[in-house]
Amino acid sequence: MGIHNAGSRKSHTKEELRFEGFLRGKKLKLTGERMAILNAVFLRNSHFDAEALHASLRDKGGDISRATVYRTLDLLVQCGLVRKNSLGSSHANYEAARDNEHHDHLICLNCNKVIEFYRPDLETLQDEICKQKAFKPMHHSLQIFGLCNECKDKADESKIRNRVAQLHT
Amino acid sequence: MGIHNAGSRKSHTKEELRFEGFLRGKKLKLTGERMAILNAVFLRNSHFDAEALHASLRDKGGDISRATVYRTLDLLVQCGLVRKNSLGSSHANYEAARDNEHHDHLICLNCNKVIEFYRPDLETLQDEICKQKAFKPMHHSLQIFGLCNECKDKADESKIRNRVAQLHT
DNA sequence: TTTTTTGCAAATCGTTTGCACGCTG
DNA sequence: CAGCGTGCAAACGATTTGCAAAAAA
Numbered sequence: 001m002g003i004h005n006a007g008s009r010k011s012h013t014k015e016e017l018r019f020e021g022f023l024r025g026k027k028l029k030l031t032g033e034r035m036a037i038l039n040a041v042f043l044r045n046s047h048f049d050a051e052a053l054h055a056s057l058r059d060k061g062g063d064i065s066r067a068t069v070y071r072t073l074d075l076l077v078q079c080g081l082v083r084k085n086s087l088g089s090s091h092a093n094y095e096a097a098r099d100n101e102h103h104d105h106l107i108c109l110n111c112n113k114v115i116e117f118y119r120p121d122l123e124t125l126q127d128e129i130c131k132q133k134a135f136k137p138m139h140h141s142l143q144i145f146g147l148c149n150e151c152k153d154k155a156d157e158s159k160i161r162n163r164v165a166q167l168h169t
Numbered sequence: 170m171g172i173h174n175a176g177s178r179k180s181h182t183k184e185e186l187r188f189e190g191f192l193r194g195k196k197l198k199l200t201g202e203r204m205a206i207l208n209a210v211f212l213r214n215s216h217f218d219a220e221a222l223h224a225s226l227r228d229k230g231g232d233i234s235r236a237t238v239y240r241t242l243d244l245l246v247q248c249g250l251v252r253k254n255s256l257g258s259s260h261a262n263y264e265a266a267r268d269n270e271h272h273d274h275l276i277c278l279n280c281n282k283v284i285e286f287y288r289p290d291l292e293t294l295q296d297e298i299c300k301q302k303a304f305k306p307m308h309h310s311l312q313i314f315g316l317c318n319e320c321k322d323k324a325d326e327s328k329i330r331n332r333v334a335q336l337h338t
Numbered sequence: 339t340t341t342t343t344t345g346c347a348a349a350t351c352g353t354t355t356g357c358a359c360g361c362t363g
Numbered sequence: 364c365a366g367c368g369t370g371c372a373a374a375c376g377a378t379t380t381g382c383a384a385a386a387a388a
Contacts, residue, residue: 028368029363030363049352066352067354070353070354086255092352092353106298106304119294122295122298125294129286129313133284133286135316135317139338140313141312143310144295146299146308147304148303148304148305162247165243165253167310168253168261196342196388197342198343198386200343200386201386203343220377234345235345235377240379259376260377
């Protein structure tokens with residue numbers, strides 16, 4: 001198999017335990033690749049894409065195929081340990097789901113910074129809207145695109161205008 | 170050129186005038202293809218994708234290439250006559266921007282119905298959040314996925330759960 | 339006539355898949 | 364040892380692009 005837990009971790013982390021339970025429940029196998037990917041995901045502290053994750057696994061010495069990275073990210077999303085977002089780009093972005101608290105995103109069109117926020121009143125309002133439309137909400141995604149405080153003044157107007165038109169939201 | 174305005178329209182519609190002005194302003198050319206695409210867009214009454222639009226143009230006798238359809242949709246988005254959304258799928262969806270009023274979407278994970286809504290208080294709340302984060306909002310996208318009134322009871326639990334995991338939001 | 343647009347087909351790019359072999363349970 | 368999982372490379376599907384021919388200004 002050739003892939004070890006990075007570093008000297010001996011005991012199972014919370015997320016390892018959860019993933020193991022998930023796999024067992026579905027009669028899927030607990031492989032070294034799957035655990036290595038899980039751990040690589042939880043080593044990151046912000047959003048990333050499949051390509052970057054694949055690259056970082058390669059750097060750590062393991063040589064896990066892109067296909068397996070995609071397949072495993074998929075499992076992790078199903079299992080609730082990873083969240084999948086687009087952040088306005090046409091390819092998928094992921095983030096470790098450390099707590100269970102969902103959040104939404106402010107995305108800077110100039111520097112690509114992502115600011116997370118959580119507002120219970122926003123969630124409540126959405127539930128209210130759904131109730132009114134007799135709709136049962138199961139998932140939602142709110143992304144606000146614009147300029148962060150640092151970019152407010154120094155952004156190229158027409159470049160930004162063009163980016164807005166190209167957003168994949 | 171071989172492409173005519175569908176039907177017997179003689180005078181310019183509001184959106185034709187706007188598109189013409191936009192093109193002139195950018196020193197771009199007013200071609201039959203561009204006008205045919207604009208009109209095909211405004212003939213539709215809901216969301217569509219580039220492929221469907223291309224097909225409907227073919228049916229009307231014009232034979233406009235997919236490339237031109239994409240290029241023109243792009244112009245229409247820049248010009249504000251068309252809105253681009255993803256609605257959770259991995260390919261782009263479009264809709265004619267008939268009025269200037271933006272709206273958000275409820276999307277049924279079972280039957281794919283799209284319900285539009287506009288809530289000023291939701292917009293206000295978002296502005297408030299942005300102000301608090303010193304963020305200048307320019308565009309936003311809120312999509313709520315779930316089950317519509319008709320599908321609430323008859324939806325296959327695991328199929329839906331799987332769709333949520335695959336959403337491209 | 340000059341400049342932009344078009345259609346075509348090839349190129350991209352992220353993602354998925356079929357298959358033969360390898361590992362887990 | 365019976366299945367699942369993996370890597371590989373090919374397949375995919377939406378979108379984009381280079382280029383020569385065609386149309387608009």
